[in-house]
Amino acid sequence: xxxxxxxxxxxxxxxxxxTKRNSExxxxxxxxxxVNYDILLQTRTRTASFANSVVFPGGVSEPxxxxxxWLHLLAKFGYSKQDFQAFHHPSGAITPIFQKDPIQxxxxxxxxxxxxxxEELGLLICSRQHKEERDGTWAGIIEDIDVxxxxxxxxxxxxxxxxxxxxxxxxxxxxxxxxxxNWLTPVTFKRRFNTAFFIAGLEQKPANITSSSExxxxxxxxxxxxxxxxxxxxxxxxxxxxxxxxxxxxxQLIKFASERSGYDSVLSYPVIVKAKDGMxxxxxxxxxxxxxxxxxxxxxxxxxKTVLELREGSKIIHRVEAQKESKRLLIQNxxxxxxxxxxxxxxxxxxxx
Numbered sequence: 001x002x003x004x005x006x007x008x009x010x011x012x013x014x015x016x017x018x019t020k021r022n023s024e025x026x027x028x029x030x031x032x033x034x035v036n037y038d039i040l041l042q043t044r045t046r047t048a049s050f051a052n053s054v055v056f057p058g059g060v061s062e063p064x065x066x067x068x069x070w071l072h073l074l075a076k077f078g079y080s081k082q083d084f085q086a087f088h089h090p091s092g093a094i095t096p097i098f099q100k101d102p103i104q105x106x107x108x109x110x111x112x113x114x115x116x117x118x119e120e121l122g123l124l125i126c127s128r129q130h131k132e133e134r135d136g137t138w139a140g141i142i143e144d145i146d147v148x149x150x151x152x153x154x155x156x157x158x159x160x161x162x163x164x165x166x167x168x169x170x171x172x173x174x175x176x177x178x179x180x181x182n183w184l185t186p187v188t189f190k191r192r193f194n195t196a197f198f199i200a201g202l203e204q205k206p207a208n209i210t211s212s213s214e215x216x217x218x219x220x221x222x223x224x225x226x227x228x229x230x231x232x233x234x235x236x237x238x239x240x241x242x243x244x245x246x247x248x249x250x251x252q253l254i255k256f257a258s259e260r261s262g263y264d265s266v267l268s269y270p271v272i273v274k275a276k277d278g279m280x281x282x283x284x285x286x287x288x289x290x291x292x293x294x295x296x297x298x299x300x301x302x303x304x305k306t307v308l309e310l311r312e313g314s315k316i317i318h319r320v321e322a323q324k325e326s327k328r329l330l331i332q333n334x335x336x337x338x339x340x341x342x343x344x345x346x347x348x349x350x351x352x353x
Contacts, residue, residue, distance in 0.1 A: 014058030078131030122210030
């Protein structure tokens with residue numbers, strides 16, 4: 001909450017944690033949308049941000065996440081500046097959240113994602129392995145600590161996050177995270193977040209998850225199971241769960257995420273347009289998406305056509321349509337660069353906010 005950019009939004013990071021499913025559940029793969037993994041999801045409490053909705057663990061960056069002291073800690077495990085270069089490929093445009101100093105921002109936001117996941121769920125994605133011992137596929141987990149004690153300390157004082165790692169001789173496993181997407185909350189919301197989403201894979205499900213006071217429920221579910229449920233989803237969660245459902249194998253997904261991690265240049269910022277009989281939440285690439293966007297302009301444009309007329313008049317569609325109780329995600333002729341191609345699809349009648 002301390003890091004305010006432009007006095008209108010705060011930098012944050014979320015972590016999409018995947019785990020392999022056991023053989024029994026794999027035998028019922030048709031009930032899981034064909035994927036062989038589950039995702040760690042939490043339902044927020046009434047008083048928390050994004051109340052009552054299902055979200056990935058994550059939260060706001062704190063100054064300690066960007067401290068140079070992390071580089072000194074990582075150096076003890078054999079890491080040097082050269083090992084951070086893979087986080088960013090300087091061959092093109094990048095999303096605003098990384099623009100000031102791409103590599104440093106990657107380090108900071110990955111540390112944020114790991115810290116917030118620990119604060120909220122007690123899952124400590126850290127490693128004690130020296131650089132030469134890492135295999136690079138699965139995220140490391142530290143379980144031999146007093147989780148509740150350290151959760152309480154870090155929640156009260158984020159600086160104790162570094163103390164935890166120093167005392168237990170471990171480091172945030174930032175190399176097991178891959179950058180996935182960047183979402184900025186629309187200006188119509190009171191609380192706005194510029195969020196970097198990362199992905200990490202666990203070889204097996206952790207034995208214990210200890211939730212914080214902001215978490216009402218914790219579940220491991222497949223993307224398809226969530227999308228077919230009546231759970232409340234905000235647009236970023238809806239979109240990312242839909243995108244994830246198109247990659248069926250966890251190893252393939254982790255490999256894909258790692259290979260594209262440093263290239264993405266798209267800021268997913270929904271632009272809201274009012275139509276005769278509903279609203280559109282336009283996403284980048286849509287025919288109606290403006291060529292220039294003021295991220296602090298709260299003016300909602302009105303187009304004197306119906307939602308259907310606007311759909312029929314568009315060749316490239318990348319939007320959410322909202323009409324009374326009906327909401328749907330539509331994609332048509334939209335092909336993202338360096339990301340999962342979901343082809344043409346309609347995700348109908350989901351419950352969102």
